[in-house]
Amino acid sequence: MTPAVATGEPLLKIRELDKHFGPVQALYHVDLDVPPGQVTALCGDNGAGKTVLTKCIAGIYQIDHGQVSWEGHAVHIHNARDAARLGIETVYQDLALADNLDIVQNMFLGRERLRNGLLDEDSMERSAAETLSSLRVTTVRSIRQPVASLSGGQRQSVAVAKAVMWNSKLVLMDEPTAALGVVQTRMVLDLIRRLRDKGLAVMVISHNLNDVFEVADNIAVLYLGRMAVHDKASNFDRQSVDEYMTTGGLGRSSGRPAKDS
């Protein structure tokens, strides 16, 4: 664990983040803390702004207003490369894998290792194999098979392995279990726990409350672009999260302040 936990300093701290698209205010004054070594679940109904917030963190969207600090320092994330440099990696719902490339090629896409100006396939293959085995992703038949030939769960694993290979500190996962069956969902949840045990911060975007309560240490709920609630998972039950997601507050009144612990 990093000392940040001990001092209570979150890895990623967001304050009063605003984002609009034309006249549509997608996010309004959003605050969020993501601590290292813990799983933070970001919940919300469709259109609540989960994906927009994720893309702001990942550098895909530029924020309009607000402060983002990383390990205690104010940062401006302008693009995906900035995010990657900080150690933020995103696993998108569509996984963003190139079907025609094999597992190694996908894991190193955009960050290929070179030797004498040519691709260093041997070294890349070795590192990819190490990362996969450290995550216990072991049922792929060959690390050199095209991603097109993998099952949904295997693809998810490759996408996660791709994200954690770069000494990343925060892994954002957008609906990691949405397209998976029961067994494969279990595998992915195990994978998320393994990332947490490695000391990584994980932020899971999900509206599957079963998954959320299984892995999350903290839960943040967005409602219509505002942070409805953000607290430890143990302070919630399924019903309360559900209520925050659908109405933005408990008993229709914003009974709880939209603040973190």
Add this chain to the structure above:
Amino acid sequence: MADPLKTADITGNAAADLTAAAPEAAVAELPPEVVAQSLGEYVRAYVARIRAGESGVLPVVLAMVAIVLVFQVISPNNVYLSPGNLVNLFQQSAVIMVLAMAEAFALILGEIDLSIGFVGACGAAITVQLIQPATTNWPWPLAVLAGLLFCLVFGAIQGTLITRLHLPSFIVTLAGYLVANGLFLKILLFGPFSGYPNLIGQTDNLHFIYNLMWGTIDPVVSWIGAGVVVAALGGFIWFSDSRRRTSGLVAPPASLSLIKIGLIAVVAIVVVGICNLNRGVLIVQEGVPWVIPIVLAVLGAWTVLLGRTKYGRYLYAIGGNPEAARRAGINLARVRTIAFMLCSFTAGIALLLYASYLNGMSNNVQAGYYVLYAVAAAVIGGTSLMGGRGKPLHGVLGGLVIGAIYNGMYLLALSFEWQYIVIGLVLLAAIIIDAVARRGSASGSVTRI
């Protein structure tokens, strides 16, 4: 030879779960490795791949054998397989081969470039005009550079329009086709050549361009050169494969490496052997034509570029999933624009060979049809029109098929109407095969080591 650490489950449960669920699955902690470790398993895996629609180059080689046998039987005096005709066939195919390798850059992206025939023709016409002793009399290297530079610039303009303005490549390059066609005819009109600047003359510059297609290498030198190429290629395959085997990476068994090297050696011996037979009628004519090492050089260069450089990897990634490439931080516009530049550049080389073949440039150049032949050749060789799959080698093999059909029909004195019809049908057949194959597998494999 089989590594005991590797799982031998060749049948492989495709629907298997992604991770070893139970922690007691300790064996599973090993890095995942290729399962086929022996030659027999490789053969079975290959059969399975063909069944899945990922057939590689086997069908095109089989088609080639069938075409050769048919034409050998029905050609007058069975002249088809005579050394003279085989060399001629290769020379006729060379232009299509190089043009198909050019088209591969667009096809891998899932785009198409219809302009390359006339863009290349413009480049070649510029070169032929510049070396004319009666006018500019430039040295050939400068003239060739000028021609290829024209192609690069034309490709850059088209690529920029396609990538920055998001215009469809089909339309942009169709417009480019017409513009280049007009420019080509304009270029031909310069100088006192009545629209037919040719390579007849006694200067070294004219000889050099003429020799691109018609020059031959001394038989002894041909053998030595072939030996060096086979040794270098064989050594590279052997050492890189065995290094990967010993360090436990995915690698073919030693027997497969040897078979690969053996095949290369056999092809080299057959080609050089045929070329070194005297094919002259009145005078001795023997030796490997220059055009063979030229085509091989283009093949080698583009195979390395596409298979072993970042640029090539990005091209395939964009062809397979542009969104994944964009999120990986790849500059899509740049990679795409360069692809159209390389496409036009390679076409410049192809049409330079064509100029050499025709002994000059004239409005007889069938650059429009040649583009379609090039697309057909690439697709016949195994390149997908949907992007993400294709290799320069496909263009060479497909070009050989088109050349073999073209040559055979020529020997049978079939009129050009029939040639168009037959080659059109061959293109159609290739696309149907491509579509059916894709139904078998969501996508093909790309370059492996």
